[in-house]
Amino acid sequence: MHLTEQQLNFFHTFGFIHIPQLFQPDEVTWIIEEFEHVLDTYGKGDGHDGSQRTMIVPTIDHSEKLCTLLDDPRVVGIASDILGDDFNYASGDGNYYSGDTGWHADGGYPEIFAIKIAYYLDPLRRDTGCLRVMPGSHRPDSFWRTGNVAPRDSEELWGVPPSEVPGNVALETNPGDLAIFYHDTFHASFGGSERRRMFTMNLIKQGVTEEGIARVDQYLRHHCPVAHGFKIGGMYTD
Ligand SMILES: O=C(O)CCC(=O)C(=O)O
Numbered sequence: 001m002h003l004t005e006q007q008l009n010f011f012h013t014f015g016f017i018h019i020p021q022l023f024q025p026d027e028v029t030w031i032i033e034e035f036e037h038v039l040d041t042y043g044k045g046d047g048h049d050g051s052q053r054t055m056i057v058p059t060i061d062h063s064e065k066l067c068t069l070l071d072d073p074r075v076v077g078i079a080s081d082i083l084g085d086d087f088n089y090a091s092g093d094g095n096y097y098s099g100d101t102g103w104h105a106d107g108g109y110p111e112i113f114a115i116k117i118a119y120y121l122d123p124l125r126r127d128t129g130c131l132r133v134m135p136g137s138h139r140p141d142s143f144w145r146t147g148n149v150a151p152r153d154s155e156e157l158w159g160v161p162p163s164e165v166p167g168n169v170a171l172e173t174n175p176g177d178l179a180i181f182y183h184d185t186f187h188a189s190f191g192g193s194e195r196r197r198m199f200t201m202n203l204i205k206q207g208v209t210e211e212g213i214a215r216v217d218q219y220l221r222h223h224c225p226v227a228h229g230f231k232i233g234g235m236y237t238d
Contacts (some may be wrong), residue, residue, distance in 0.1 A: 001022070001073070001074040001077045001078060002077045002078070002081055003017075003077075003078055003081045003082070008081055011082060011180070012112070013136070014133075014135040014136055015102060015133065015135065015136060015137060015138030015139070015181060015182045015184065015185035016133045016135070016169075016171065016179070016180065016181035016182070016185055016187075017179075017180050017181075018171045018173065018177065018178070018179055018180075019078065019177060019178040019179075019180065020148075020173075020174070020176075020177045021113050021174070021176045021177060022074055022075075022176060022177065022192070023030075023175075023176040024176065025176065026178070027171060028121075028175045028176045029113060030064070030065060031069075031119065031121070031175075032064045032121050032197070034065045035059070035063075035066065035119075035121060035199055036197075037063065038056065038057075038059055038060075038062040038063050038066065038094060039054065039056060039094050039096060039197075041062070042056055042062050043055070043056030043059075044056075044095060045096055048096045048098075048195060050098050050194030050195060051098065051194075052083075052098055053095060053096065053097050053098050053099075053107060054095065054096040054098075055093050055094065055095045055193070056093065056094045057091060057092070057093045057094075057223070057224075058091040058092055058093075059092055059094030059199045059200075060092060060199070060201060061091075064102040066199075067219045068226055069201065069220045070089055070201070075117065075178075075201075078117075078178075078180070079115070079117070079203050082112070082115055083112070083115065083179075083203055083204070083205045084205060084206065085207075086173075086206040087203050087204065087205060087206065088203065088204050088205075088206060088216070089201060089202070089203060090114070090202045090203065090204045090216075090219060090220060090223060091114075091202055091220075091223050092117075092125075092199060092200040092202045093199065093200055094198075094200075095196070095197070095198050095199065095201045096195045096196065096197060097122075097129070097189070097192055097195075097196040097197075097198060098183035098192075098196070099192065099194065100162075100163075100187050100188070100189060100190050100191070100192070101150040101187075101189045101192075101233060102152045102162060102188055103134070103150070103151040103154075103165070103186050103187070103188040104152065104182065104184060104186065104187070104188070105137065105138075105184050105187070106183040106184075106188050107169065107183035107184055108140075108184055108232050109183070109184055109215070110140055110144065112182065112205065113183070113204060113205050113215060114182070114183040114202060114203070114204045114205070114219065115179075115180055115181065115182055115183065115202075115203050115204075116180070116181055116182075116200050116201070116202055116203075117178055117179075117180050117200060117201045117202075117203065118131065118178070118179040118181070118198060118199075118200050119198065119199050119200070119201075120173045120175070120177065120179065120181070120196075120198045121175050121197035121199075122175065122193070122196060122197055123173070123175065124174075124189075124192070124196070125159075125170075125172050125232070126170035126172060127163075127190060127191040128188050128191050128192060128193070129173045129190070129191055129192020129193060129196045130170050130171055130172045130173055130189060131170075131173070131179050131181075131187055131188075131189055132163070132168045132169065132170055132171070132185040132187060132188045132189055132190065133168065133169050133171060133181060133185055133186070133187045134151065134165070134167060134168050134169075134185065134187070135167065135169055137184070137185050137186040138181075138184035138185040139184075140184040144186055145184075151165045151168075151186060151188075162188060162190070163188075163190040163191070165188065168188075179208060183202075202223060204216060204219060229237065
């Protein structure tokens, strides 16, 4: 599958895109089964009691079947449209989220470099934990980046709860959908359950120049499990 010119423009303009029902129900079934197996077997997910987020990095690396998502022509087509067909997989997390996620970006790069493909495995609505995004916040000249306007501090700054910061968009998703966003895009979620299932694939642009290769290197150091003290196997371990 390829993005249309309009979809690609939308993504680059607003910093996110929602692709509904890319995967069929029978595919969703095995994706969820594999996800839960990985979380429970390698990520202590079997002990998740909802008191805090359970996370594993990386995720798909632990399952041969989930790894096939990296070769899936639908995923490859979309990722190639955005990053070029020499993009690289660069790890990704798997989660049983619990509760809200505050506003944040996953990085701040001067140009398109890294995207996150998010697979949410439960039906999620605006107030039940779907991804919220701040359109345009990925742009280096966005006032979300240049001004003193951290949406996380919305109560203190403007007297409104973070879920009601003006301009935010709720990406309501069902299993089988993809939510794709620039690492730079501010995002959050509100009102989710204590076991909200989601995993990501981080994809980055090929490093070609010296500066580009240094960026890739720095990215991998930051996102690899060993850099965070985890010894859980998968790529980029020692
Ligand atoms: O779904 C959420 O709670 C937010 C996801 C998120 O923050 C992320 O993937 O970086």
